[in-house]
Amino acid sequence: MMPTDIQTILAGYGSCVAAVSGGVDSLLLAVVAHRTLGRGAILVHASSPAVPAGDAARLRRTARDEGFAVREVDAGEMRDPRYLQNPVDRCYHCKSHLYAALAGIARDAGAAAIISGTNRDDLSDYRPGLVAAREAGVRHPFVEAGMDKAAIRAMARSMGLCFADIPASPCLGSRIHTGTAITPQRLAAVDAAERLIRERCGLTLARCRIDGDAARVEVAPEILHDPGMRAGLEAAVAEIGRLFADRFPFLATVDLDPRGYARGRAFVGKP
Numbered sequence: 001m002m003p004t005d006i007q008t009i010l011a012g013y014g015s016c017v018a019a020v021s022g023g024v025d026s027l028l029l030a031v032v033a034h035r036t037l038g039r040g041a042i043l044v045h046a047s048s049p050a051v052p053a054g055d056a057a058r059l060r061r062t063a064r065d066e067g068f069a070v071r072e073v074d075a076g077e078m079r080d081p082r083y084l085q086n087p088v089d090r091c092y093h094c095k096s097h098l099y100a101a102l103a104g105i106a107r108d109a110g111a112a113a114i115i116s117g118t119n120r121d122d123l124s125d126y127r128p129g130l131v132a133a134r135e136a137g138v139r140h141p142f143v144e145a146g147m148d149k150a151a152i153r154a155m156a157r158s159m160g161l162c163f164a165d166i167p168a169s170p171c172l173g174s175r176i177h178t179g180t181a182i183t184p185q186r187l188a189a190v191d192a193a194e195r196l197i198r199e200r201c202g203l204t205l206a207r208c209r210i211d212g213d214a215a216r217v218e219v220a221p222e223i224l225h226d227p228g229m230r231a232g233l234e235a236a237v238a239e240i241g242r243l244f245a246d247r248f249p250f251l252a253t254v255d256l257d258p259r260g261y262a263r264g265r266a267f268v269g270k271p
Contacts, residue, residue: 022055025117092128099136221260
């Protein structure tokens, strides 16, 4: 069962190309677009070192379960020096490449709209990618339906979708401090560290931030105050240090951040 508003909005497009990253917003958009438009919804995933491996795997599982095809593209941001320099508007350059790739697919297929999983909560934050979306004429069905993140999770839950309560999963580039260059190796180090923390400690929320040659692991503050959990975390961080020494020697240190997790800590210089 799906709320009528979002179905009506998608049906009104007639056909679309949807950007699907593998997070809860874009996964729900993919499911609803497919169920509403069938083959009229072309679902596109940008393959990139900046996408967490778990997100791509979750998307493929959902596609298999729902019976839709996913077209994977290389949007090309990893060849753009403006993106790789990691300026404060890094996301603008990334999304500009993504939407250019989707526009080409839409033209070839005769699709009427390019759509994204942006929701109302995103509009109150500094998101340079929304500028790129506006320039490309991207539509945001959840915004048009007046839906925020809580409404999206509630809708996914009501539909019995297994990803309804997964934690937020921004791109791995968001873990690299503004001004520290984006490289495939740094992105791989972040992904490896976060997967290790989740697997060893059973956590759903973990971040590895990189600033120059230093890395810091962030988890929920309350976990740091649990002696048993903290001991396990410290052991996992030590294991990350050994992993980095072997695979990512450009990272000189890795520590557990005593402040705990805070959203957007790597983002420096926001207007």
